[in-house]
Amino acid sequence: MNKTIFAIAAVFVVLIVGLSSVYIVDEREKALVLRFGQIQQIEEEPGLHFKLPIIDEVVRYDARILSLDTPAIEVTPSDDRRLVVDAFARYRIEDVEQFRLAVGPGGQRAGADRLASILTTQTRAVLGADGVTSNTILSEERSDLMQRIRIQADARAEDLGLEVVDVRLKQTNLPNQNLEATFDRMRAEREREATDERARGEEAAQRVRAQADRTVVELVSEARREAEITRGEADAQRNNIFASAFTQDPDFFDFYRSLAAYERAIQGSNSTMIITPDSEFFNYLDGTGLDARTTNGGVASQQ
Template identity: 60%
Template sequence: MMRAMYIVPVLVVLGALALSSVFIVDERKKALVLQFGQVTQVKSDPGLGFKIPFVQDVVYYEDRILGLQTTPLEVTMLDDRRLVVDAFSRWRIVDLVQFREAVGVGGETQGLRRLEGIVNPAIQEVLGSVPSNRVLSEDRTALMNQIRDIARRQAANLGIEVIDVRLTRTDLPEQNLEATFARMRAEREREAADEIARGGEAAQRVRASADRTVVELTSDARRQAEVVRGEADAERNRILAESYGRDPEFFAFIRSLTAYEVSLQGANSSIVMQPDSEFFDYLRSDQAPADPAETPEAAPAPAPAPAP
């Protein structure tokens, strides 16, 4: 009985020692076995590992690709324009021993700080040597590759591999935005004024051309009308002369009737003349005047003034 009482505690202690000497490495992790702060074993493959209980410790590190979002920083470009830039970097630990010696007990958190201290100066170095329009053009990819290469060379001393660096934002500082917008508005207003001026000039040319065309067409129409009117008057005079030559007496009679019609229009027409005037020869007798060719053309006499 006394022996059994000692065996059970011994077994418990041995079991505890056995359990404490075994550790498990997940497939997403890597592990370092440390003895008094010194690395004694590197466990990179997933599975069981063994260590000396109470003497050695196990520290786990990520084996997956990690991300780093840098804090925004202002960069002065080659053309003296300032841009607020931040970037996103992907990285992983490739040398556990070197990483441990570089960052100490801080692990991945300290690794992020150290990596950001590498990426930000690389961004300033690359972007500070080019004008701002290259950052906003197709050269952006080449610039990001340059930043990645610089960060990759410097991060190799930390046991870190920089897989990629991408610029996520390139904006103007807040204090420069209003000035930039004002300059853009002024440029657009100037362009609009230029377009309005060119449009007004073109409209003036069109109106002047239209006015000139109207004057030319009107003048030509008047000329043609005068020609037609002259031809008509000539034809009328020719017909009148021909008619007069054929029958002078009939022509005189028609002219007298026309003079009567013109003179005696209206309800209160009055004519003042001598009673024996030749104007009424065709009204006093059915005989024609002795010399119709000499009969004067009757014209409407002015109306007498009203009695006071």
């Protein structure tokens, strides 16, 4: 019985020791074998590996390209217009041994913090360099600036065993205290442009109105001239007709003119005229004019 228990215990111990001496490295990982905190092995190849049980410790690190977002920082370009920028980086652990020596047991978290500090420093240095203005940062030259930040950050990250693959500026904004002043300046500029546009529009409108007024005056003058010519020709034709009619029958023409005078003089139901009864105006009303016309006609017929 005791031998059986001892055998089972021995098998269990052997099993534990055997399992603790074997570890697997994933293709997405790099591993270090530490013994009392000292690096004994560096395993970058995926597969099954061995170590001393219980004594050795396996520390794993991600071998893939990692992302790092840096906090927003305020930079001052050479034109003294302060900007708030935030960036992100792509990096990977290139030298896992150097990385362990640099960051110690803090691991990838400590390495990311150290790299963020490097990126912040290099971003301020590049964006605040001579010749770099806020317009440069916001223009197509932005990609060149990001490349410079990457190169300088990568050179300093070598001491951490890291390789900086890419750096990008995500946003570039004005500080909150400068936004209102910038908006006011933009608003004043747009209002000035609007005032200029309205002034030019009013000037063009005045020219159009002046041209239209001149055209109206010319058209009205021409129409009046043609109307006066037509009216004069009509009056002349009318006078010729009257003259022709007068020469044909002077007495009838006098009679017609008298009737026209009566029509103009006696209008409405309340027309009053004060005139002597023997006035020549009423010759054709009292029969005198008709007798004279008859007499003259008879004389004319006798002659």
